[in-house]
Amino acid sequence: xxxxxxxxxxxxxxxxxxxxxxxxxxxxxxxxxxxxxxxxxxxxxxxxxxxxxxxxxxxxxxxxxxxxxxxxxxxxxxxxxxxxxxxxxxxxxxxxxxxxxxxxxxxxxxxxxxxxxxxxxxxxxxxxxxxxxxxxxxxxxxxxxxxxxxxxxxxxxxxxxxxxxxxxxxxxxxxxxxxxxxxxxxxxxxxxxxxxxxxxxxxxxxxxxxxxxxxxxxxxxxxxxxxxxxxxxxxxxxxxxxxxxxxxxxxxxxxxxxxxxxxxxxxxxxxxxxxxxxxxxxxxxxxxxxxxxxxxxxx
Amino acid sequence: xxxxxxxxxxxxxxxxxxxxxxxxxxxxxxxxxxxxxxxxxxxxxxxxxxxxxxxxxxxxxxxxxxxxxxxxxxxxxxxxxxxxxxxxxxxxxxxxxxxxxxxxxxxxxxxxxxxxxxxxxxxxxxxxxxxxxxxxxxxxxxxxxxxxxxxxxxxxxxxxxxxxxxxxxxxxxxxxxxxxxxxxxxxxxxxxxxxxxxxxxxxxxxxxxxxxxxxxxxxxxxxxxxxxxxxxxxxxxxxxxxxxxxxxxxxxxxxxxxxxxxxxxxx
Numbered sequence: 001x002x003x004x005x006x007x008x009x010x011x012x013x014x015x016x017x018x019x020x021x022x023x024x025x026x027x028x029x030x031x032x033x034x035x036x037x038x039x040x041x042x043x044x045x046x047x048x049x050x051x052x053x054x055x056x057x058x059x060x061x062x063x064x065x066x067x068x069x070x071x072x073x074x075x076x077x078x079x080x081x082x083x084x085x086x087x088x089x090x091x092x093x094x095x096x097x098x099x100x101x102x103x104x105x106x107x108x109x110x111x112x113x114x115x116x117x118x119x120x121x122x123x124x125x126x127x128x129x130x131x132x133x134x135x136x137x138x139x140x141x142x143x144x145x146x147x148x149x150x151x152x153x154x155x156x157x158x159x160x161x162x163x164x165x166x167x168x169x170x171x172x173x174x175x176x177x178x179x180x181x182x183x184x185x186x187x188x189x190x191x192x193x194x195x196x197x198x199x200x201x202x203x204x205x206x207x208x209x210x211x212x213x214x215x216x217x218x219x220x221x222x223x224x225x226x227x228x229x230x231x232x233x234x235x236x237x238x239x240x241x242x243x244x245x246x247x248x249x250x251x252x253x254x255x256x257x258x259x260x261x262x263x264x265x266x267x268x269x270x271x272x273x274x275x276x277x278x279x280x281x282x283x284x285x286x287x288x289x290x291x292x293x294x295x296x297x298x299x
Numbered sequence: 300x301x302x303x304x305x306x307x308x309x310x311x312x313x314x315x316x317x318x319x320x321x322x323x324x325x326x327x328x329x330x331x332x333x334x335x336x337x338x339x340x341x342x343x344x345x346x347x348x349x350x351x352x353x354x355x356x357x358x359x360x361x362x363x364x365x366x367x368x369x370x371x372x373x374x375x376x377x378x379x380x381x382x383x384x385x386x387x388x389x390x391x392x393x394x395x396x397x398x399x400x401x402x403x404x405x406x407x408x409x410x411x412x413x414x415x416x417x418x419x420x421x422x423x424x425x426x427x428x429x430x431x432x433x434x435x436x437x438x439x440x441x442x443x444x445x446x447x448x449x450x451x452x453x454x455x456x457x458x459x460x461x462x463x464x465x466x467x468x469x470x471x472x473x474x475x476x477x478x479x480x481x482x483x484x485x486x487x488x489x490x491x492x493x494x495x496x497x498x499x500x501x502x503x504x505x506x507x508x509x510x511x512x513x514x515x516x517x518x519x520x521x522x523x524x525x526x527x528x529x530x531x532x533x534x535x536x537x538x539x540x541x542x543x544x545x546x547x548x549x550x551x552x553x554x555x556x557x558x559x560x561x562x563x564x565x566x
Contacts, residue, residue: 044566048563048564048566051408051411051412052411053408053411053563053564054563054564055563072416073414073415073416074414076411076412076413076414076415077414079412080412081409081412083408083409083412085405085408085566086409087404087405087406087408087409088406088409089406091311096301099301100301100307101413103301103302103303104303104304104410104413104414104415105413105414140409143409
């Protein structure tokens with residue numbers, strides 16, 4: 001499928017605040033792209049550039065092949081947006097807000113919005129100022145999804161949602177991609193991204209560090225847990241290629257592992273192994289291994 | 300009322316509009332109800348005409364200070380200060396809130412996620428301002444007209460409408476400037492502060508010009524000069540002065556989308 005987002009050397013610098021520097025990535029139609037990073041790394045800056053709320057200092061950004069700035073209105077016609085810091089019209093009801101945005105989008109009616117509200121168990125008749133954080137987030141989700149956009153830009157979408165609603169939300173994302181929609185999903189919750197995204201990009205201090213598929217990232221790392229008959233010496237595996245951040249707890253040794261497994265097995269076999277567990281790493285393990293504790297997980 | 304940005308803007312101020320209307324009408328009723336007393340007391344007029352020239356310039360609306368005619372009386376009591384003041388407060392408040400207010404509350408981000416250009420947002424918000432102030436003008440004119448009939452004031456509905464129209468245009472000139480400053484800076488307090496300061500300065504320049512020779516030229520630049528100088532309560536409308544006030548609003552309205560479209564929207 002065609003490219004939906006393309007950023008080339010995209011840079012945004014602010015006065016003192018860090019923006020983003022030379023960011024390059026592309027998102028294909030139909031995929032869920034997870035955009036990860038610690039708070040303040042540049043996730044929202046990138047998203048606000050996609051929406052044309054702010055303008056690049058240099059570089060190029062196209063959506064649907066259209067220039068993010070000059071063709072912004074056309075782009076936004078095909079886009080649904082859920083801001084990370086969601087602010088709604090306090091004195092409107094959820095239904096009023098959907099009606100208003102429905103008119104601005106030229107929608108025929110609100111059937112789709114009402115359906116979504118029902119699935120999320122959201123009361124559209126209540127004033128937004130009376131709604132809890134979770135229910136406000138639901139209003140945000142409904143307004144982003146109700147016109148069935150080709151591209152959904154979702155900034156920390158599940159914040160404030162209870163687990164049951166998070167499940168419904170994942171379903172909505174899955175349905176959107178089945179329709180051919182593309183999702184740009186920013187989050188600092190790795191488990192959530194792992195669960196939904198096809199590919200991830202990791203942004204740190206304004207620079208995009210890594211873009212890869214979730215599958216590759218996880219396959220590159222395994223999580224090893226070996227139980228020995230008696231505690232091995234503290235530095236027994238320190239020299240083995242691909243082994244880092246060893247945790248030893250009596251007879252049990254744990255570490256993330258990257259690379260060829262044969263040298264590791266031989267190193268382990270020098271001692272009396274009682275049990276060995278080798279499993280695919282979580283994204284979290286991957287990032288912990290790569291960034292030695294600077295992982296983007298803040299929660 | 301949710302069909303577009305302009306109507307939504309009017310919907311947002313609907314309660315405020317009601318209170319402004321009641322306030323304006325009540326104020327007019329109060330002033331008009333005192334007219335019979337003032338009218339039957341010629342000494343008041345004599346007293347006013349003995350005021351220092353500086354004070355007279357501030358008191359009068361266009362023509363000379365005169366408590367003996369309805370036009371003179373309404374000019375002094377309503378149109379020289381209170382009516383423009385009230386309409387300006389309403390217009391600057393709405394204007395500053397149009398872009399900057401919504402930006403500070405954070406709702407602009409979501410509004411601009413819709414397929415609407417920034418130019419359209421500014422122009423529709425301006426349309427809402429025009430409708431609001433025109434609506435207040437209509438209320439004011441109706442209150443004046445009915446009040447004048449009841450108090451048996453000898454003044455035509457057309458002349459009352461002329462003065463009201465000038466006040467509406469003056470308020471819109473400043474209201475659109477407040478939209479402009481808000482659209483350019485995103486800061487509501489800056490929009491209110493700068494616009495109000497500009498209005499006070501223009502008011503003083505116009506009022507002091509008869510006394511201070513150096514202000515004669517700057518006076519012609521003051522919107523308050525064009526608002527009052529044709530003496531609308533006695534002589535009706537003057538196209539030149541209408542054109543100046545409309546031009547100020549027009550320039551502000553043309554610049555606002557340009558400056559708004561060029562800048563980043565605040566988080």
